[in-house]
Amino acid sequence: MRGDPGISLVNQLPVAQQIGQRLPNSLMLAGFTAMLAVPLALFIGVTTAMRQGSRYDRIMSTLTVSMVSVPEFLIASVAVLILAVKLRWLPALSTVSDSMSWLQLAKALAMPVLTLTLIVVAQMARLTRAALVNTLRLPFVEMAILKGASPTRVVLLHALPNAIGPIANAIALSLSSLLGGVVVVETIFNYPGLASLMLNAVALRDIPIVLACAMIFSTSYLVLVTIADVLAILSNPRLRKA
Amino acid sequence: MTAADNTAPVVQTRRKRPLLAVVGMTVVGFWLLMAVIGPYVAPYTAAKRVDLDFFGPMSLAFPLGTDYLGRDMLSLVLYGARYTIGLALAATVLACIAGTSLGLLAAAVGGWLDAILSRALDALVSIPSLLFSLVVITIFKSSIPILIAAAAVIYTPGAYRIARSLAVNVNATDFVTVARARGESTRYVMFTEILPNITGPILADFGLRFVFVILLLSRLSFLGLGVQPPLADWGSLVRQNLAGFVYGAPAVIAPAVAIASLTISVNMIIDSLQLRRPSAMEGQ
Numbered sequence: 001m002r003g004d005p006g007i008s009l010v011n012q013l014p015v016a017q018q019i020g021q022r023l024p025n026s027l028m029l030a031g032f033t034a035m036l037a038v039p040l041a042l043f044i045g046v047t048t049a050m051r052q053g054s055r056y057d058r059i060m061s062t063l064t065v066s067m068v069s070v071p072e073f074l075i076a077s078v079a080v081l082i083l084a085v086k087l088r089w090l091p092a093l094s095t096v097s098d099s100m101s102w103l104q105l106a107k108a109l110a111m112p113v114l115t116l117t118l119i120v121v122a123q124m125a126r127l128t129r130a131a132l133v134n135t136l137r138l139p140f141v142e143m144a145i146l147k148g149a150s151p152t153r154v155v156l157l158h159a160l161p162n163a164i165g166p167i168a169n170a171i172a173l174s175l176s177s178l179l180g181g182v183v184v185v186e187t188i189f190n191y192p193g194l195a196s197l198m199l200n201a202v203a204l205r206d207i208p209i210v211l212a213c214a215m216i217f218s219t220s221y222l223v224l225v226t227i228a229d230v231l232a233i234l235s236n237p238r239l240r241k242a
Numbered sequence: 243m244t245a246a247d248n249t250a251p252v253v254q255t256r257r258k259r260p261l262l263a264v265v266g267m268t269v270v271g272f273w274l275l276m277a278v279i280g281p282y283v284a285p286y287t288a289a290k291r292v293d294l295d296f297f298g299p300m301s302l303a304f305p306l307g308t309d310y311l312g313r314d315m316l317s318l319v320l321y322g323a324r325y326t327i328g329l330a331l332a333a334t335v336l337a338c339i340a341g342t343s344l345g346l347l348a349a350a351v352g353g354w355l356d357a358i359l360s361r362a363l364d365a366l367v368s369i370p371s372l373l374f375s376l377v378v379i380t381i382f383k384s385s386i387p388i389l390i391a392a393a394a395v396i397y398t399p400g401a402y403r404i405a406r407s408l409a410v411n412v413n414a415t416d417f418v419t420v421a422r423a424r425g426e427s428t429r430y431v432m433f434t435e436i437l438p439n440i441t442g443p444i445l446a447d448f449g450l451r452f453v454f455v456i457l458l459l460s461r462l463s464f465l466g467l468g469v470q471p472p473l474a475d476w477g478s479l480v481r482q483n484l485a486g487f488v489y490g491a492p493a494v495i496a497p498a499v500a501i502a503s504l505t506i507s508v509n510m511i512i513d514s515l516q517l518r519r520p521s522a523m524e525g526q
Contacts, residue, residue, distance in 0.1 A: 065513070069505040071457050073464045073480060074498040176370060183372060187465060188484075199465060202380045210380045217373050225368070 006208045010201075015208050018197060019216070026186075026193035030178060032109060033116040038171060041121045045128025045167075049136065050155050060125070067122030072184040079115045080188065112189045119181040120174050127170030135163040165232030172228035176221040266510035273504050277327040280320035287317065300492050307492035309483050315493050318479055319500055325475035326501065329386065330455040333393035337455075338448050340394070341401025346432040348402075349409030360406070363399035371396045371458050379467050389468060393455045404447045408440040449512045453505045460501050476501050 008015055044064075048057045067075065083089050135141065136159050144158045145151075186196040198213035200206075233240055276283075300307050306315035344363070348356040371393075378392040412418060413436060421435050462468035463477025474482070479497035486493050 065509055066502075066506055069453055069457075069509045070502045071460050071464070071477070071498070071505075073461065073477075074502060077480075077484070077494065077498070183376075183465065184461060198376065199467075202376050202467060205380050205383070207380060210377060214373055214377050218369060221370060222368065 008201075008206055008209055010204050010206045015212050018209065019194065019212055022192060022194045022197045023216070025191065026182065026195060029109065029112055029116065029182065029186075029191065029193055030175075032113045033120065033178065034175060036113060037117045037120045037124060037174075040117065041124035041128055041171070041174070042167070044121070044125040046132060046155065046160070048125070049129045049132035050151060052133065052136075061129075064122040064126050067118070068126065072119050072181045073188065075118050076115045076185055076188045079118065080111070083114070084111060112185045112191055115188075116178065116181050116185050119185075120178055123177060124171055124174040127174065128167050131163045131166035131170055132159060134166070135159045138162075161235065164235035168228040168231040168235075169225075172224040176224050260514065262510045263514040266507040266514070269503055269507035270511065273323055273327060273500075276320055276323040277331075278324075280323045284314075284317035284320040286314040306496040309479070309493040310486060315479075315496050318474065319476065319497055322475045322479055322497065323500070325469050325473060326456060326460065326477070327504070329390055329459055329469070329475070330393070330452060333390045333455045333459075334397070334448060334452045336390065336394035337397040337451060338401045338444070341398045341403075342405040342437075342444060343432075344398075345402045345405025345407075346409050346436055347428075348406050349413045350428050350432045350436065352413075356406075359402070363402050366396070367399040367403070369396070371454070372461065375458065375462060376467070379462070384462075384467050384470055386469065386473075389459060389462070393458055396458075397451050397455060401447060401451060405440065405444060408443055409436050412436045412439045446512050449508045453508050456501065456505055 006015055007013070008018065044060060048060045051057050132155070136155070140162075141154060141159055144154045149158070182193065183195040183199060185191065186193045187199060190196075194213055194216065198210060198217075201209035201213070295308065295312060304314050304316065306319065309315055309318060344359055348359045374396045375389075375392045378388065382388045409432075413431075418431060418435050421431055426435070459468055459475065460477030460480075463475050464481045466478075466481060469475045469478055471478070476497040480494060483493040483497075
């Protein structure tokens with residue numbers, strides 16, 4: 001146990017160096033996606049929970065169920081077809097290098113980030129809605145309604161703070177499922193990230209790289225889940241004793 | 243768990259939606275049938291090049307167009323049904339049998355066995371499914387038995403959690419206590435007393451898990467790591483024809499739509515029969 005991932009079996013370069021080149025790209029992709037997806041999912045989740053059973057809720061829930069049960073590559077391919085091939089707004093391939101200006105970088109990242117957001121948002125919004133709906137059923141919410149608080153106030157001030165734990169959990173779970181999306185998206189857009197490094201290594205059976213990448217992905221998953229647990233404990237004093 | 247568990251069961255008043263269930267079952271039934279008889283009803287042999295043109299449009303001779311080699315897409319999709327559905331079904335059945343049996347065992351025996359099983363499977367559940375399968379494929383090389391085994395192993399803990407949490411509740415009821423007092427074996431308690439009382443949610447979970455396995459295997463095939471050529475499931479078909487996307491070829495869209503129709507239909511059946519439990523979403 002020395003913490004050194006060793007040397008690649010295929011190109012004889014140190015694994016740490018190869019990962020070092022790719023990791024920032026993947027983190028950038030995941031970071032921008034999270035910045036876009038989390039607020040959007042919260043918005044959809046909260047608004048659908050507020051208007052349960054309305055037409056808006058039904059349309060959104062059909063849409064999100066479909067998105068969840070469709071493979072990522074279908075969503076990604078359709079996004080490419082529409083935005084890059086038909087409308088020609090954005091480049092279909094995204095290569096990233098150090099010498100690019102911010103604007104070029106934003107343009108190169110736009111397609112993968114948009115696609116990933118589409119993939120993650122559905123699951124996140126569903127789980128958020130479910131968590132909030134569960135909270136809205138509790139007696140104290142009924143009390144707040146009976147007191148005459150407006151629906152917006154009830155949801156935002158009474159229900160939402162109590163649903164933070166489950167919602168944080170939902171977001172952590174969906175963000176960790178980002179991995180599947182990242183692998184597919186990096187492949188489709190030819191994006192030089194960690195997932196495509198791992199995928200090439202799997203095809204070449206380059207075990208040191210695969211193991212190192214797997215470790216990074218698993219660790220980030222565990223970190224996310226731990227943060228969600230801590231948030232749940234912080235938001236709910238009753239959990240602090242356990 | 244929550245206060246809701248202590249109250250009397252609420253009578254279902256929400257209107258059921260049999261139409262969605264019928265549509266879902268028709269689509270799922272159709273694909274299951276095609277998985278068995280697909281190659282016999284396909285208009286051409288899958289590997290045969292029937293058209294000189296590649297990425298051909300939809301036509302009377304080739305209802306779903308032709309692929310990147312000029313092969314008939316409809317035949318390829320019908321042949322592929324066998325791999326997509328067959329592999330996923332095998333893996334899901336294995337995962338559900340293993341997960342449910344272990345869950346029943348943990349609930350019926352309890353104590354240290356429950357603790358060990360739960361912790362061990364918790365450790366497994368913390369590995370993302372795609373990651374696990376990628377590592378397994380690196381080590382063992384992709385083949386059909388390996389794909390089934392990897393998918394079965396990674397989806398067992400989810401089935402276990404559901405079965406255990408349901409079985410623990412049934413295990414605490416009087417009739418189970420009576421059966422134990424009668425001197426029935428653990429096996430009898432597991433399969434004759436507890437199992438019949440939890441079949442509904444277990445079946446819903448089976449459907450959901452089936453969808454996850456289909457998505458996982460399609461994703462692997464799409465990445466070129468799943469079913470290997472010359473065999474092709476729907477995920478491989480999408481991968482092979484991805485270049486045709488710019489021409490708007492039906493060859494890319496057809497297999498992807500096939501996957502989507504199957505997974506959405508299974509979801510529709512579960513939804514409209516209201517079998518879905520909130521915790522069923524957690525297991526991934």
